[in-house]
Amino acid sequence: MIVTLLTDFGEFYPGVMKGVILKVNPKATIVDITHSIEPQNILQGAFLLYHSYRFFPNAVHIAVVDPGVGGEREALAFECRNHIFMAPNNGIAYPSAVDDGVKSVWRIDEDKTSKVTGELSNTFHGRDVFAPAGAYASIGLLKEVVEPYYGEIVELEIFDYNVEGGNVRCRVVFVDRFGNAVTNLRAKDVDCRFLIFDGVKIPVVRCYEDVERGEPLALIGSFGTLELSVRDGSFAGEFGVKSNDEIEIQMI
Amino acid sequence: MIVTLLTDFGEFYPGVMKGVILKVNPKATIVDITHSIEPQNILQGAFLLYHSYRFFPNAVHIAVVDPGVGGEREALAFECRNHIFMAPNNGIAYPSAVDDGVKSVWRIDEDKTSKVTGELSNTFHGRDVFAPAGAYASIGLLKEVVEPYYGEIVELEIFDYNVEGGNVRCRVVFVDRFGNAVTNLRAKDVDCRFLIFDGVKIPVVRCYEDVERGEPLALIGSFGTLELSVRDGSFAGEFGVKSNDEIEIQMI
Amino acid sequence: MIVTLLTDFGEFYPGVMKGVILKVNPKATIVDITHSIEPQNILQGAFLLYHSYRFFPNAVHIAVVDPGVGGEREALAFECRNHIFMAPNNGIAYPSAVDDGVKSVWRIDEDKTSKVTGELSNTFHGRDVFAPAGAYASIGLLKEVVEPYYGEIVELEIFDYNVEGGNVRCRVVFVDRFGNAVTNLRAKDVDCRFLIFDGVKIPVVRCYEDVERGEPLALIGSFGTLELSVRDGSFAGEFGVKSNDEIEIQMI
Structure with missing residues (x-):
């Protein structure tokens, strides 16, 4: 299954994420949408995800622009009609998920995902949380690393003009x-x-x-x-x- | 089959092209040659394509440096001895196609390719024309999206000194x-x-x-x-x- | 099998390396760790390789930061417990190889690898030496392109503080x-x-x-x-x- 990556990480970090994904799912087709989102510009990330996910066949999309990494914000998985989105709860995946049609929203369990990497850093959840979760989702085992989420979902309007x-x-x-x-x-x-x-x-x-x-x-x-x-x-x-x-x- | 991409698109746009290619051919092996061609420098694109295509096994090469996008220039497919080149008719693929040995030249039918994306923009034929055409070619169905081309072919000499x-x-x-x-x-x-x-x-x-x-x-x-x-x-x-x-x- | 690339090559050159790898092993899963190592900064390359290789499943890692290309330095293959590292003998792969556990060290035979590309340049051993060697290793045929190495191995300490x-x-x-x-x-x-x-x-x-x-x-x-x-x-x-x-x- 296809796993896409959209981040503001620039170089190096995405390569590590790919290693983690391939450890869980050696057959994953990994596609970089971009890693050049303006640092911490969540709106740009949301806009570019919205305008790219639809051109892919059914896929898992990992979108990480995450100024709150290591803090209180949850890591979410949006299970939608055709696609699955993995992202911090800051709005970046919200417009795409709604557009595709949300079926369920899950909280990613960091304690479970971090077993894949053997680490849970406070600065790189792309590696320790989102990559493992995306990889599990890509082999149909999302439920292994998530739990139901009943909290608030941060919304974001990309066509706010x-x-x-x-x-x-x-x-x-x-x-x-x-x-x-x-x-x-x-x-x-x-x-x-x-x-x-x-x-x-x-x-x-x-x-x-x-x-x-x-x-x-x-x-x-x-x-x-x-x-x-x-x-x-x-x-x-x-x-x-x-x-x-x-x-x-x-x-x- | 391998599909390579060589463009002046920089970031983001190539990721969308990959989604389109995988929609048509989920088994495509997509390789970025470069997306950092100097904006609209057709000669540089032609030179770098010429010096890279030969190192690949038989492949479909999509080369898009395209200042005339949305205008009169045709989108062509060069069916050659070992490789297939997809490019705007501005010379970028010409030296490589001649080097490999041209068998037939086709005009890509935008009305057919744009059915894959559901859109035909005037600024991004990489997505709406070349990616679908390259994907069809990679599964042996080039003929589905092209018609014979009898017009002028723009030539380009990369060793002009x-x-x-x-x-x-x-x-x-x-x-x-x-x-x-x-x-x-x-x-x-x-x-x-x-x-x-x-x-x-x-x-x-x-x-x-x-x-x-x-x-x-x-x-x-x-x-x-x-x-x-x-x-x-x-x-x-x-x-x-x-x-x-x-x-x-x-x-x- | 997975083949990773870590270089200071920037754009274009890595694309050519991928063509060469796919010529030998059309089923290779090629992953870019980074191509933005600071030009000729061997320590940075060694540090980033050390902190990324461990997140991959067993793989062949090609690491090329190579100011001495074309000169006297040997091209080595480190066969380790889980991974194989291909690199110039300048220390870049040393910390990773030792960390994984070295089993054997081989000298890559340029005359054999360059048969894949038909060329042996003095500036781009990524293409003519390391990519073919990595590709052979990825199909279990490392021995076809190496010979035993008994010379000095350049060591490098990344935690030198x-x-x-x-x-x-x-x-x-x-x-x-x-x-x-x-x-x-x-x-x-x-x-x-x-x-x-x-x-x-x-x-x-x-x-x-x-x-x-x-x-x-x-x-x-x-x-x-x-x-x-x-x-x-x-x-x-x-x-x-x-x-x-x-x-x-x-x-x-």
């Missing part, structure tokens, strides 16, 4: 390698041929080639949300926009 | 993590014990240890082309050279 | 993506409630949440060694500490 007339306040949730600023403003709320951002009038087009090289543009990107770009350039670089910025746009 | 007497104009096609400047000048055109670059006399040696630490050197590297290095240092950093620079060298 | 009373000189072996400074000072030598670093009194705590946001802290991290952190911040950034620094700490 404001549209009043033509005025929009939304968020840059992801700046990709090309400098495209991906916002959380959904296509259904974009209905204009131009928008104004930072005093600049920007055409809303269909694809990059609809403007000249070096010109700014806006389009509905692969997330189904508004993206701000510069053709063959970097919007984020030229307009000084970065991930997690709240921005104001006028649709005209 | 000029040697006149001892004077060479060639290109830095790749700067690796160590700061080695990999050029496209082939070994067969390097016949000297020293060269002059930027006024500095540099010995042409066999391996790094042939010079003292911190000294510049030139050698025939693993690409079979001239590389400029500093032992235990960064040539690119010290000489201010970067990827895609055209450089002049005197062989003496 | 000094404790005198409360005064410690140890090393920052790894700075992770969050800016945590991972030292090589083992838990058993940390016995205090506070420490002084760079004139700042820092509490030794159990987890990040034990201090306020933005405050520095020290704890025993997932490596079982002392780590210096700033909660929701970067210790390395704020204190100007970087990988490979020797640091002084007072335990009080």
Whole structure:
């Protein structure tokens, strides 16, 4: 079965998680979604998980952006209609789980998962909690390492933006390698041929080639949300926009 | 079957492509060649694909550096003697396909591939076109998603350099993590014990240890082309050279 | 069988190594531990290999940080109790091999391994030597590409630090993506409630949440060694500490 990983761990730590998963399930197909979530940016993690899990066949998704590691927050497993999500109870998996359809929510038992690694660190539950739990789930033995959870579930709204007339306040949730600023403003709320951002009038087009090289543009990107770009350039670089910025746009 | 990925996508997007591939072919062995091609540097993509595909057993190679995504350019599949290449028609796969021996060239039908993802974005054909097509090819069903292509094929020459007497104009096609400047000048055109670059006399040696630490050197590297290095240092950093620079060298 | 890779190669080169491995063993499960070892930092490579190999089931581990590539140093295979390590003879695999329990040490025969790639470069033995050797080992045919080795084995001590009373000189072996400074000072030598670093009194705590946001802290991290952190911040950034620094700490 497929086990995906989405974290803010960067390098090295994900490799260790894979060792742990393969110890429990040597046949696991492990796929990195990304390990470059902005450190501790739970919203970005939630947004990117939501927009990637659906392209996978049924899978176990381990999503760890976890500023509260080692503290009070629970480690949860969301058993859903097609997918299983493993994540700290901080909202990162919430939008995806709800979207897929939650069947049951479980608390991962650290004392059981840590038997796989022989350790229970206070800084790396990716290794000692989530990887073992995900691996057990991938062989149909989730129940071995969880117990029912009746507590509060932290919710998170990734499409939290404001549209009043033509005025929009939304968020840059992801700046990709090309400098495209991906916002959380959904296509259904974009209905204009131009928008104004930072005093600049920007055409809303269909694809990059609809403007000249070096010109700014806006389009509905692969997330189904508004993206701000510069053709063959970097919007984020030229307009000084970065991930997690709240921005104001006028649709005209 | 093996499916390789070579893109300028950086993080996240390749993970989504893998989900799509596994949806069609759960048994695919997916290998990242690199996702760090300099944004939209088609020549670098072509050079690195050419120097990596040959080390794989028969495989499907998806190569996407695609400034024209969503516009007029076609998405092609090159069926070759041992390998299949999937790429936009911008030259990136051309040198590899010719090297392996082209049998047929096909146009990928976006309307068919996008049934796998349920979407056809104008910015991410890696997900909606190339990943599904590559996955179909990896299970022997390429014909399900392509049609014959009789149009123009964009050609690209990766060994485009000029040697006149001892004077060479060639290109830095790749700067690796160590700061080695990999050029496209082939070994067969390097016949000297020293060269002059930027006024500095540099010995042409066999391996790094042939010079003292911190000294510049030139050698025939693993690409079979001239590389400029500093032992235990960064040539690119010290000489201010970067990827895609055209450089002049005197062989003496 | 699992084949892991740990190198300082960054991008691209590891992809080529995977092609070579799959040519010999199409069923290999290849796992990247990391390719971001600080260029030519053998100690960091040794430290991270030591703290990751143990979390894998029996596997072949290829570890290449190799400033002497193409020169005199031998390429070795350490056949151990549970794992096999492939590495240049510069100490990188030594602590792991000893920890697992060395059974035999072999010299990899470059003339044999390079038959797989058809090349023997002087700069990329990851491709022409270690990948083929690792692949052969992963199908139980290590002996096809090695010969007995009776020469000197380069040793390396990763826990090389000094404790005198409360005064410690140890090393920052790894700075992770969050800016945590991972030292090589083992838990058993940390016995205090506070420490002084760079004139700042820092509490030794159990987890990040034990201090306020933005405050520095020290704890025993997932490596079982002392780590210096700033909660929701970067210790390395704020204190100007970087990988490979020797640091002084007072335990009080």
